[in-house]
Amino acid sequence: MNEVAAPVETAAFAAADYKSGYKPVWCPGCGDYGVLGGLTRALAILQLPPHQVAVVSGIGCSSRIPAYTSCYGFHGVHGRALAAGTGLKVARPDLTVIVAGGDGDGYSIGGNHFLHACRRNVDLTYIVMDNHVYGMTKGQASPTTEPDWNSKLTPGGTGVRSFHPLVIALAAGANFVARAFSGDSGGAAEIIAQAIRHPGFSFVEVLSPCVTFRPEQKDWKQAVRRTEIPATADPAQAARRIMTDDGFNIGVLYAGDRPVYGRTHGTGIAPAELEGEFAL
Amino acid sequence: MPLSPVPQSAPGPDSAPRSFSLAIAGSGGAGVMTAGTLLLDAAARAGLYGLMVRTSGPQIRGGEAAALLRLGPQPLATLDDRFDMLLAIDWQNLHRFADEVPLGPGSLLVGDSGEGDPPAALLASGAHAVALPLKKTVKGVAGAWVNMVALGFGGAIVGLPLAALEAALRASWKRSPPALDANLAVLRHGFGFAAGLDGHRPAALSMPATAPPGRWSISGNEAAGFGAIRAGVRFVAAYPITPATELLEWMAPALEKVGGTLLQAEDELASINMIIGAAYGGVPSLTATAGPGISLMAEAIGLAVAAEVPIVIVDVMRGGPSTGIPAKSEQSDLSFAVAGLHGDAPRLVLAPTSIGDCLTTTEWAVRLAETLQAPAIVLSDQFMGQSRAVVDRPAGAGGPAPRLVVAGNTPDYLRYADTPSGISSMAIPGTPGTMYTADGLEHTEKGIPSSQAGDHSRQLDKRRRKLEQFDYGPRWADVEGDAALAIITFGSTSGAVREAIARCAAAGVALRLVALRLLAPLQAAALAQALAGVREVLVVEQNHEGQLLRYLRSRCDLPGRATGLHRPGPLPLRPAELTAAFMDWAAQQDHGEGRA
Numbered sequence: 041m042n043e044v045a046a047p048v049e050t051a052a053f054a055a056a057d058y059k060s061g062y063k064p065v066w067c068p069g070c071g072d073y074g075v076l077g078g079l080t081r082a083l084a085i086l087q088l089p090p091h092q093v094a095v096v097s098g099i100g101c102s103s104r105i106p107a108y109t110s111c112y113g114f115h116g117v118h119g120r121a122l123a124a125g126t127g128l129k130v131a132r133p134d135l136t137v138i139v140a141g142g143d144g145d146g147y148s149i150g151g152n153h154f155l156h157a158c159r160r161n162v163d164l165t166y167i168v169m170d171n172h173v174y175g176m177t178k179g180q181a182s183p184t185t186e187p188d189w190n191s192k193l194t195p196g197g198t199g200v201r202s203f204h205p206l207v208i209a210l211a212a213g214a215n216f217v218a219r220a221f222s223g224d225s226g227g228a229a230e231i232i233a234q235a236i237r238h239p240g241f242s243f244v245e246v247l248s249p250c251v252t253f254r255p256e257q258k259d260w261k262q263a264v265r266r267t268e269i270p271a272t273a274d275p276a277q278a279a280r281r282i283m284t285d286d287g288f289n290i291g292v293l294y295a296g297d298r299p300v301y302g303r304t305h306g307t308g309i310a311p312a313e314l315e316g317e318f319a320l
Numbered sequence: 321m322p323l324s325p326v327p328q329s330a331p332g333p334d335s336a337p338r339s340f341s342l343a344i345a346g347s348g349g350a351g352v353m354t355a356g357t358l359l360l361d362a363a364a365r366a367g368l369y370g371l372m373v374r375t376s377g378p379q380i381r382g383g384e385a386a387a388l389l390r391l392g393p394q395p396l397a398t399l400d401d402r403f404d405m406l407l408a409i410d411w412q413n414l415h416r417f418a419d420e421v422p423l424g425p426g427s428l429l430v431g432d433s434g435e436g437d438p439p440a441a442l443l444a445s446g447a448h449a450v451a452l453p454l455k456k457t458v459k460g461v462a463g464a465w466v467n468m469v470a471l472g473f474g475g476a477i478v479g480l481p482l483a484a485l486e487a488a489l490r491a492s493w494k495r496s497p498p499a500l501d502a503n504l505a506v507l508r509h510g511f512g513f514a515a516g517l518d519g520h521r522p523a524a525l526s527m528p529a530t531a532p533p534g535r536w537s538i539s540g541n542e543a544a545g546f547g548a549i550r551a552g553v554r555f556v557a558a559y560p561i562t563p564a565t566e567l568l569e570w571m572a573p574a575l576e577k578v579g580g581t582l583l584q585a586e587d588e589l590a591s592i593n594m595i596i597g598a599a600y601g602g603v604p605s606l607t608a609t610a611g612p613g614i615s616l617m618a619e620a621i622g623l624a625v626a627a628e629v630p631i632v633i634v635d636v637m638r639g640g641p642s643t644g645i646p647a648k649s650e651q652s653d654l655s656f657a658v659a660g661l662h663g664d665a666p667r668l669v670l671a672p673t674s675i676g677d678c679l680t681t682t683e684w685a686v687r688l689a690e691t692l693q694a695p696a697i698v699l700s701d702q703f704m705g706q707s708r709a710v711v712d713r714p715a716g717a718g719g720p721a722p723r724l725v726v727a728g729n730t731p732d733y734l735r736y737a738d739t740p741s742g743i744s745s746m747a748i749p750g751t752p753g754t755m756y757t758a759d760g761l762e763h764t765e766k767g768i769p770s771s772q773a774g775d776h777s778r779q780l781d782k783r784r785r786k787l788e789q790f791d792y793g794p795r796w797a798d799v800e801g802d803a804a805l806a807i808i809t810f811g812s813t814s815g816a817v818r819e820a821i822a823r824c825a826a827a828g829v830a831l832r833l834v835a836l837r838l839l840a841p842l843q844a845a846a847l848a849q850a851l852a853g854v855r856e857v858l859v860v861e862q863n864h865e866g867q868l869l870r871y872l873r874s875r876c877d878l879p880g881r882a883t884g885l886h887r888p889g890p891l892p893l894r895p896a897e898l899t900a901a902f903m904d905w906a907a908q909q910d911h912g913e914g915r916a
Contacts, residue, residue, distance in 0.1 A: 062768065091752040096597065106757045107768070112749035113757030114600055115769075117623050120593035123585070127594030128749075130581055131555040132601040135749055156586040308579030311549045318536040318546070320364050320710070 055084040055229075058093075060110045065101070071222035071248030071257075072102050075169050078220065078228030078246070079138070080109065085233040093136045096125040098150060100142040101176050102169035102248065111138075119149030122157040122166060129164045133302060136236060137164040144174045147183040147203050154205075158212035161240040162301045167232065168205065168243075169222070171250035171257065179253035205245050206282045210275055210294055215240030217278065217294040218271075221264045222248040227290060234292060240300045247288075260288070267291035321858070321885045323893075323901055339392030340478050340525050341400040343421045344470060346409030348382035351467030356387025357708065358471055359478075362488040363391045364537055364710040366480050367528035371396045371675075373707045375420055376647060377413060384413040386421065391478060393528060395711060397674045397815025401896035403427055404522035406442065407474050408435075409454060409466055415439040419891060423447040428477065428522060432466075448520040457509050463499035464506040472510025479524025482511050534713050536676070540704030541567035541608075543678035543714065544634050545574065548606050550679070551686030552720030553632070554580030555605040557594035559587055562646040563702040564608040564636040571608075592617040592633070599629050600758055602748035604690055604720070608634040611653050612643065614697070618661055621695050625665040625783060627758040628736065628746070630689035630696075630723065634682060637701040637811075639889045648890030649703035651811050652863035657697045658840045658871055664780055666787045668696035669840035673798055673814040675704050676711035681837055684795060687721035692786050693746060699839070701862075703892065704812045717795070729753030734765040738778050742786025787841045796838040799850045803830035805906055806851055806879075809860040810836040810868055813893055817860050820898035827899075829906045836868075844876040856880035856909045860898070864888040880909075 058080035066072050083093060093111040097103035099118035106113025112135075116124045125139035146154055146168045157166065172189075174180040180193045183203035190197055209217050216238040220228040228246060235242035247264065249257035263286075271292035272278050278294035344352045344359070356372050363370045370391040377383035388403075390396050403421050405428040408414055423429060423445035429438050433451040443449060452473060458464040468489070475485040486504055493500045514521075538546075545567050548556075556575060558568045572582040585591035588609055595605035609617065614635045624631050637653045639645025657669045668688050672681035682698050689696040726733055726745040735756040737744040744765075747754035761769040762776050770776075798814070801821070809817045814835035821831045834850050851857065857878050859869040869884035885901055887893065 089752070091755055092750055094601070094749045107759070110755055112747075112755050113759075114597065114627075115757055115759045115761065116593060116596065116627075117619050117760055120589060120620065123590040123593035124597035124600070126590075127555065127557055127583075127597030127599075127605070128601045129597075130583055130594075131598035131603040131605065132749065135601065152586055153590055156590070309577050311546075311578055314546060314549065314574055314577065315536075318538045318542070319713070320531075320533075320535045320537055 053084050053087055053089070055081040058083045058090055058110050060108055062107055064108050065104055067252045069251040070101070071171060071250070072105065072169050074222030074225045075102070075167065075228065075246050075248055076105055076108055077225040078222070078232055079105070079167065081225065081229035082232035082236065085229060086236060088136055092134070093138065094128055096128060096137060096139045097121045098141045098145040099176070100145045100174070102140065102142040103145055105140050119145055120153065121145065122150060122153040125164050126157060126160065126162050129162050130302070138167065138236065139164060140167040140169070143168060143170040143172060143184045144182040147205055151183070155208070155212045157241055158209050158214040158243065160301050161213060161215050161298050163239055163241070165232065165235045165242045165244065167246060169246050169248035170205070171248050171254060173250050173253045175250050175253055206293065207279060209243045210279055210282065213298065214243045215296045215298050216242035216292070217282070218244045218292040219290055220244055220246045221260065221290050222246055223261045224264070224290065227266060231292060238295060240298055263288040264290050267293070271295040273297060321883050321901065321905065323885055323887045323897060338525065339390050339396060339400060340522070341390045341403045342405040342407060342474055342478065343386050343388050343403050343417070344407045344474060345384065345386035345414050345417060345421070347384050347412040348379065350409040351465055352385050352387050352409065355467040355471045355474070356389055358485070358488045358492060359389060359474055360708060360710065361491070361537065362475055362480050362484040363478070364535060365484040365487055365531055367531035368393060368525065368710070369395045370710045371399065371707060372709070373399060373703065375417070377416060384416060386417050388421065391525065393525070396709070398819055398895060399892055401894045405430060405474070405477055406447070407470050408432070408438070409470055410435050411439055415441040418442055426522060428520065430473070450517065452513050458506050461502050461506055464502040468503045468507045469510035472507035473513045476511045476514030477521060477524065479527060481527065482508065485511065535710055536713055537708060537710050538675065539566065539706065539708045540672070540675040540678040540700055541636065541706065542570045543675060544608070544672070544682040544698065544700055544705070545571040547679035547682035547717070548632065548686055549574060549578055550716060550719055551683040552604040552690070553606045553686055554578070555595065555598040555603045556580070556582040556607060557585045557591040557598070558582070558607045558609065559585050559591050559613060561610045561613050563638055563706050564610050564634065567608045567634060567636065567705065588613040588616040589620070592620040595631050596620060596624055596629050599631050600627070600749070602723070604630065604686055606632040606634065606686065608636065610636050610638050610646070611640045614653065614656065621667065622661045622663060622665050623760040624695040625661065625667055626760045626762070628693040628744070628783070629758065630693050632682070632685050632689050632696045632698060634698045634700055636705040637699060645890050647702065649701045649812065649892065650863060650889035651699070651701060651813060651861050652867065652888065653699060654839065654863070654867040654871065657699055666694065666784045667840060668692065668694055668787065669699065670696060670838055671699040671811040671836065672704060673811065673835045673837055675707060675709040676714040678704055679714040680717050683717035687717055690723045691721045691743070692790060693723070693743065694787060699811055701812050726751065726754050735767045736763060736765045736779060736782070738765055738782050741789060742782045792838055792843060796836070796843040796846055797850065798833065798835040798837065801830065801832040802853065803832040804853060804855045805909055806832040806834055806854045806857045807860055807902065808834045808836065808857050808868070808872065810839060813860055813862050816893045816895050816898055819895040820902055823895060823899040824902050824906070827903065829903060831902060831906065842872070842875045847876060851879055854879045856883070858883050858885055858902070858905050860885045860893070862887065862889055862893055
């Protein structure tokens with residue numbers, strides 16, 4: 041990752057230039073602050089003018105992130121961020137589109153869009169801040185919550201096997217699969233920058249602790265480690281690694297080269313020329 | 321007010337323009353739609369107007385199907401009361417069309433001589449049955465199709481010149497020349513059968529002297545798609561659904577030609593959110609769907625209201641609720657369209673009043689959505705969408721309407737500024753110095769989420785004001801006549817209503833017509849003006865609950881008692897039954913006034 045080593049302080053855009061300055065609704069100690077830091081540092085690494093970046097989200101604590109950046113933002117409805125981001129990117133391929141949200145938004149209500157965004161391979165970056173809980177509605181199980189985690193809505197746990205987003209992304213055809221940790225904002229910035237640079241659908245799962253409803257996630261800091269192995273372009277090898285690790289390997293786990301979705305946007309013919317189809 | 325569910329065999333006072341109605345029916349693969357399309361094309365070449373409605377059984381492939389045509393010297397917006405001829409290539413399951421293809425003693429019931437007797441349900445009409453050697457004619461003629469024999473015969477009975485039929489076939493031909501010759505030969509053979517008929521044949525149409533230029537042959541779905549492109553739509557995301565799919569299938573290659581994109585989405589939740597994303601990016605965007613799809617889209621349409629993103633949803637209505645009757649027409653999504661979102665959510669709702677008007681109204685809907693930064697729902701329906709008509713070139717609505725956008729680096733930019741018009745300038749991503757976050761959360765003028773009472777009422781007022789204060793001009797409705805009794809209707813029903821009003825006029829009963837095109841925001845003041853001097857109104861629509869009548873009653877004062885006349889699909893409202901109902905209703909009003 042030598043290319044990301046440019047000193048940010050001498051650049052035209054510093055990480056701080058990508059922050060709006062609005063005070064987040066997040067709890068003190070929330071992992072999402074680290075993701076906001078990682079994202080803004082990644083944009084500074086890439087030196088993308090803020091007005092040429094759109095941050096698109098759905099609903100949930102983490103989905104508040106667009107307004108905390110100085111980029112164009114879109115805060116839509118629950119679960120449909122990838123759809124809105126896809127429409128925006130296909131209609132406006134000149135923009136850098138970053139879709140962001142949480143595990144409930146992306147894997148539960150938005151699960152179908154996640155699958156199809158992976159296989160469609162539109163050139164955008166999807167950042168999921170995964171804390172294994174619904175925080176905004178005050179502590180219910182999400183698809184990535186452990187089956188025995190107790191909540192008021194699911195006393196004694198859901199009893200349902202948790203979702204493995206990275207394997208599913210890989211199987212569905214995502215072109216770039218990575219895991220980051222919000223507590224390592226600099227590392228997350230490097231991974232997000234790589235994801236944005238990589239053509240096609242880039243998926244970054246960020247372990248982002250919820251200190252309020254999952255205080256035990258503070259221990260993630262000790263559990264995570266940067267992976268020593270370079271990213272592979274072989275999906276079978278990537279799948280084996282992802283399925284056999286303990287969920288705390290941080291880094292780029294797969295970087296493929298599938299064809300990117302997109303059509304050429306010519307200026308085309310004038311609409312009046314279509315009249316010939318109907319005129320008798 | 322009751323309406324007989326089965327069309328009466330006795331038509332109203334016969335003042336309708338002379339037209340010829342025929343159905344070409346058969347099991348799937350028999351080529352009845354091809355024959356119908358060619359017959360419509362031949363009629364257009366001969367200078368006639370025409371309408372072709374497709375109907376089919378529930379099977380995906382191979383089921384019974386029928387092309388229902390009406391041809392005549394004047395524009396035709398509705399099917400007639402009875403069919404002059406049913407031309408069946410085979411009889412398989414055709415009894416199912418007995419309701420849809422009403423025949424009478426003057427009708428001709430034509431079948432293949434090798435297929436046995438017609439079904440009893442069809443013979444019961446009193447139609448004159450004739451057997452023709454359709455299949456025998458193509459036997460031994462390599463590459464010849466039986467539907468071409470039917471085309472030749474049908475065309476001859478209508479009164480079309482053989483040259484027009486041949487020209488239609490030649491123009492459509494995409495296969496080898498020898499097969500064309502074979503089919504031209506059997507077409508001529510079929511044409512010749514007409515001469516051998518005895519006296520039992522419906523009167524043929526007389527042909528206009530010349531075929532006037534400037535007419536189009538178009539379906540409502542194509543017209544809506546073309547209207548959208550004319551107004552600048554360059555991004556479409558959609559999920560296949562009957563009866564909207566053909567609109568999308570027409571748009572996919574057409575958009576590519578004009579430099580746009582159509583994306584097949586994974587579901588309607590995706591398609592609506594995709595077009596919101598694209599429209600937020602500054603590209604006029606549209607989706608097309610039917611009842612089940614627009615139900616899924618409801619939440620995101622509310623997002624377009626709150627975030628003030630212009631989008632257009634064409635709802636090609638079909639029988640509901642739920643999966644309902646997918647391939648049959650009904651005007652039963654009106655209540656959903658005008659009221660079916662949570663929260664106080666002002667939106668635009670429009671309805672084309674004819675197949676050709678699908679172009680103009682969709683074009684207008686895109687213009688209004690872009691101008692007012694609001695979602696617009698266009699209520700087309702299966703009848704208009706899937707039917708093809710020969711029409712005068714549609715007027716259009718003026719092409720693209722520029723969105724109010726902010727210049728780069730505008731200081732103190734407020735995306736949701738509380739302006740007198742309610743319209744605030746939009747920043748298009750890529751514009752420097754005007755970054756903001758579009759939000760479905762209630763927000764301040766700057767776009768910052770807010771749950772403050774003042775911000776909520778300010779933005780609610782703004783979003784309502786921009787739709788209510790806008791000057792929509794005269795296009796909000798077609799208003800015809802100045803009688804003291806008025807018929808109010810909307811959408812495709814307007815065609816049958818207009819024809820019934822003409823028949824009543826010929827019988828000495830004058831009726832005023834108000835066919836609404838802009839349903840929301842309801843133009844209450846303009847409607848009151850259009851109804852000035854009206855004593856009583858009758859509200860006509862094709863649904864079970866009388867949704868338009870309820871909506872109008874909730875939004876404005878209607879003169880008199882305001883009666884409803886409505887029936888659900890799948891059968892169309894036919895001119896004769898409407899004529900009879902209008903005559904009865906008008907007589908009651910006169911009687912009531914006499915007593916008063």
